[in-house]
Amino acid sequence: MKQRKISAGMVLAYLLLMACTKKQAEExxxxxxxxxxxxxxxxxxxxxxxxxxxxxxxxxxxxxxxxWTFSGLSSVTADADRIKNAVLVKKSMPLGGSLSATDLQSIKDWFDQGMQP
Structure with a gap:
């Protein structure tokens, strides 16, 4: 029984990691x-x-x-500090992918400019 739980947990973790792919960013x-x-x-x-x-x-x-749930500008500005930390400081997001130097610079500039619409 314990082996099944471990296997199920590993499969679930694998599926969650594979759900977010770099292909999303290439389009x-x-x-x-x-x-x-x-x-x-x-x-x-x-x-x-x-x-x-x-x-x-x-x-x-x-x-x-x-x-965090993305739902447009208000969701980004409401969680700006966490997003900046994950994307610009730790670079831990997007999970399983990466942002180009141009995208990172644009995001940094936007935050630095006061997150205007």
Whole structure:
């Protein structure tokens, strides 16, 4: 019985890790600013990044929604400190993938600019 629980736990962990893939991130190209520090628009730059790289795991009902649920600008600004820490400091998100240097710079610039819509 104990062996079955261990096996089931391992299978569940594997499935959760495989649910968030790098392929999600390969399907879009946000409108990144030409130069670092340029004005970053949430609608044109940040929202497409979060939709492609966060929404797959952090949308309502998905495994990552336990930690944070992505539902647009208000959800990002409400949890800004945790997101900055996971994405920009620890670089632990997205799970099982990575963000390009351009995406990371755009996100950093947007946070630094006061997270304007």
């Amino acid at each position: 879009f190209k946000p409108e990144a600013p030409e130069t670092p520090g340029a004005k970053v628009s949430y609608a044109a730059v940040i929202d497409p990044i979060f939709k492609a790289r966060c929404n797959g795991c952090h949308s309502a009902g998905r495994s990552g929604s336990v930690a």
